Amino acid sequence: MKDFRRIADESMANVNVRAELKEKTLVKLYRKPNTVRFLVPALAAASIMLILGIAFWPESPQSMPEDGSTEMGIMQLKTLSSPLGAPEISHFMAMDVNSWSFVSVEEARDAFGEGFLTPGNIPLGFELESITGTGTEDQVENVTLTYSESASSVDGLIRFITITQEKVASSWEYYGFEEVDLLGYTGYVSASEETAELHFFLGSVRYDVIGQLQKDQAIAIAKSMIQSTR
Amino acid sequence: MEKEINRLIDLYGQDVLRTAYMYLKDLQKAEDVFQEVFIRVFRKYETFQGRSSEKSWIIRITINLCKDVLRSAWLKRALLTDKPVEEELPQEGESLESRVAQDAEDKLLFSEVMNLKTEFKDVILLYYYHGYDTKEISEILKVKEGTVRSRLHRARQILKERLEGRVDFGDADERF
Numbered sequence: 001m002k003d004f005r006r007i008a009d010e011s012m013a014n015v016n017v018r019a020e021l022k023e024k025t026l027v028k029l030y031r032k033p034n035t036v037r038f039l040v041p042a043l044a045a046a047s048i049m050l051i052l053g054i055a056f057w058p059e060s061p062q063s064m065p066e067d068g069s070t071e072m073g074i075m076q077l078k079t080l081s082s083p084l085g086a087p088e089i090s091h092f093m094a095m096d097v098n099s100w101s102f103v104s105v106e107e108a109r110d111a112f113g114e115g116f117l118t119p120g121n122i123p124l125g126f127e128l129e130s131i132t133g134t135g136t137e138d139q140v141e142n143v144t145l146t147y148s149e150s151a152s153s154v155d156g157l158i159r160f161i162t163i164t165q166e167k168v169a170s171s172w173e174y175y176g177f178e179e180v181d182l183l184g185y186t187g188y189v190s191a192s193e194e195t196a197e198l199h200f201f202l203g204s205v206r207y208d209v210i211g212q213l214q215k216d217q218a219i220a221i222a223k224s225m226i227q228s229t230r
Numbered sequence: 231m232e233k234e235i236n237r238l239i240d241l242y243g244q245d246v247l248r249t250a251y252m253y254l255k256d257l258q259k260a261e262d263v264f265q266e267v268f269i270r271v272f273r274k275y276e277t278f279q280g281r282s283s284e285k286s287w288i289i290r291i292t293i294n295l296c297k298d299v300l301r302s303a304w305l306k307r308a309l310l311t312d313k314p315v316e317e318e319l320p321q322e323g324e325s326l327e328s329r330v331a332q333d334a335e336d337k338l339l340f341s342e343v344m345n346l347k348t349e350f351k352d353v354i355l356l357y358y359y360h361g362y363d364t365k366e367i368s369e370i371l372k373v374k375e376g377t378v379r380s381r382l383h384r385a386r387q388i389l390k391e392r393l394e395g396r397v398d399f400g401d402a403d404e405r406f
Contacts, residue, residue, distance in 0.1 A: 001358060001386075002358075004339070004340075004343070004359060007339055007340050008248070008340055008359055009248070011337060012252075014257075016244065016247070017243040017264070021247075021261055021265070022243065024265065025264065025265045025268050028265055028269060029232075030232075134372050136294045136295075142372075166373070169347050169348060170349075172380065172381070172384040173380075173384070174376075174380050175379075175380060175383045190376075197376060199380075208374065208377070
């Protein structure tokens with residue numbers, strides 16, 4: 001297996017970038033309209049909707065980070081947390097990107113579709129901080145709920161719990177993890193004194209509960225997610 | 231920009247094309263993906279801020295595009311048969327028998343990797359073909375590093391089972 005690169009390259013000896021392929025690609029590049037042309041009106045429309053949202057909404061909407069961050073070259077989207085038309089804006093703008101930020105659990109559920117579970121047993125003191133998703137094109141493949149402590153602990157650190165739900169083609173076992181029963185489903189847990197990581201599968205979705213919490217707390221969260229399906 | 235795209239195609243084009251081929255098992259489709267990858271790279275190059283390597287970014291786009299293509303039901307039907315690859319003659323000093331036996335083993339391994347489910351193929355190709363470590367793979371696939379390790383472990387188990395232990399992963403690889 002250490003020689004896999006060589007083996008694969010030998011097996012693909014006839015798979016090469018031909019000069020015509022490169023030429024064809026370059027020709028296409030300069031024929032194809034740059035998406036910036038589409039993004040400008042899109043952003044303008046989004047801005048107008050945001051302004052309308054602020055104008056018609058008495059309270060200030062949730063603050064939106066303006067870091068304009070990109071990750072690995074793919075545009076990171078922060079959906080506009082306007083109470084007016086937010087899902088439409090996020091859907092509209094998410095056409096050619098693969099990262100989303102949702103303003104509510106309901107919005108994330110709608111975007112993710114079947115299999116989305118809402119945790120009902122979050123440890124005391126933790127509050128939902130953000131809901132993000134990633135995927136390809138307009139298909140949300142995974143959603144992560146991030147909870148943080150509402151007040152810093154005695155050691156001055158703010159603790160986090162992340163709950164990720166990801167669509168998968170099949171389930172697998174977690175090597176080296178302890179198997180636990182989660183209301184009839186198998187969970188895989190690994191915990192230290194301060195952190196715990198738990199994974200389980202339901203249908204074609206994998207769920208991860210990871211954070212600065214106790215093993216029992218992670219199990220309780222997972223069970224509450226499964227319980228929500230009954 | 232044209233100069234830059236030329237550079238990127240020269241540097242990473244072969245990796246893009248072969249990665250796409252390993253997912254799609256069809257040269258024509260791999261070439262279509264190749265073109266689309268560099269069109270996207272061209273369109274998004276200005277948003278690339280160097281938080282990962284250029285290669286990681288381009289390979290990630292490639293993998294995502296291949297997955298999109300694989301989702302298409304008509305293509306899944308079209309991919310039922312693999313195209314044969316050209317045979318190579320044995321090198322000087324190498325017996326035909328041993329070369330044939332080694333070739334058969336290599337082709338079997340390559341074929342089994344090509345037939346892995348996507349989530350396992352992802353990690354095997356990124357780890358063994360592109361040489362990324364588990365942290366880099368977790369960034370490319372946007373999954374936890376622990377998940378990458380588990381998938382690598384499971385993928386190796388599957389390959390070992392299918393190849394009846396004939397595959398050597400090396401001691402260092404058994405960490406996961």
